[in-house]
Amino acid sequence: MTRHPETIFVLTGAGVSAESGLGTFRDRGGIWARFDPMKLATPEAYAADPDTVLDFYDHRRRGVIAAEPNAAHVALAQAEARLAGRGGRLFLCTQNVDDLHERAGSQAVTHMHGELLKARCCACGTVTPWRADLTRADACPACGAEGRMRPDVVWFGEMPMHLDAIEAALAEADLFVAVGTSGAVYPAAGYVRQARALGIPTCEINLEPCDNADAFDAARYGPASEALPRYLADLGL
Numbered sequence: 195m196t197r198h199p200e201t202i203f204v205l206t207g208a209g210v211s212a213e214s215g216l217g218t219f220r221d222r223g224g225i226w227a228r229f230d231p232m233k234l235a236t237p238e239a240y241a242a243d244p245d246t247v248l249d250f251y252d253h254r255r256r257g258v259i260a261a262e263p264n265a266a267h268v269a270l271a272q273a274e275a276r277l278a279g280r281g282g283r284l285f286l287c288t289q290n291v292d293d294l295h296e297r298a299g300s301q302a303v304t305h306m307h308g309e310l311l312k313a314r315c316c317a318c319g320t321v322t323p324w325r326a327d328l329t330r331a332d333a334c335p336a337c338g339a340e341g342r343m344r345p346d347v348v349w350f351g352e353m354p355m356h357l358d359a360i361e362a363a364l365a366e367a368d369l370f371v372a373v374g375t376s377g378a379v380y381p382a383a384g385y386v387r388q389a390r391a392l393g394i395p396t397c398e399i400n401l402e403p404c405d406n407a408d409a410f411d412a413a414r415y416g417p418a419s420e421a422l423p424r425y426l427a428d429l430g431l
């Protein structure tokens with residue numbers, strides 16, 4: 195009988211949400227391709243022109259609220275439940291700032307680049323669920339400061355979130371799977387080499403080979419909504 199992995203670390207990226215219609219800066223010819231991320235997704239951009247930055251995130255937030263999870267999100271939520279049912283664990287680490295994993299039913303999602311449906315007060319640090327547009331007229335529900343709320347997402351030049359928990363989960367895993375990630379954004383792009391250094395088998399699931407495809411032991415190519423459910427089924431999940 196094949197021994198199935200019981201502790202799986204899954205890293206998801208933009209490719210998983212792209213099939214739900216959510217684009218990124220990196221899509222060639224995509225809706226964000228004509229924008230300069232350095233003018234929209236940095237602390238400096240927010241300091242220099244908060245209205246433009248907030249408008250940009252308002253637009254993206256509305257897109258997230260209108261989007262629906264796809265078969266890749268659903269398959270991961272089912273795999274999490276099935277693994278938990280037999281005493282295992284699926285650690286889901288995502289680079290995505292949308293809530294599609296949660297809406298598909300995933301119980302524990304680690305958002306290393308933050309969450310678009312939350313806002314953070316720059317004055318007191320309180321993070322609040324936030325579905326409406328965000329303007330400089332908004333006051334922090336905790337401290338009352340006005341004009342200090344920003345999307346709770348990680349901007350270029352900022353430190354990703356939950357790195358200690360992510361590293362600990364990686365060290366405990368017996369399989370590392372990266373889905374829909376470009377392999378270009380660190381530290382996430384380095385996790386495959388860390389996994390291999392720990393002796394953990396690694397698999398990439400992507401539309402096309404990622405920038406560090408040679409670092410993976412195995413690969414499945416195709417849309418995440420098709421390749422990922424097939425792969426998880428092969429694992430007995």
Ligand SMILES: [Zn+2]
Nearest residue numbers: 315318334337
């Ligand atoms: Zn505050």
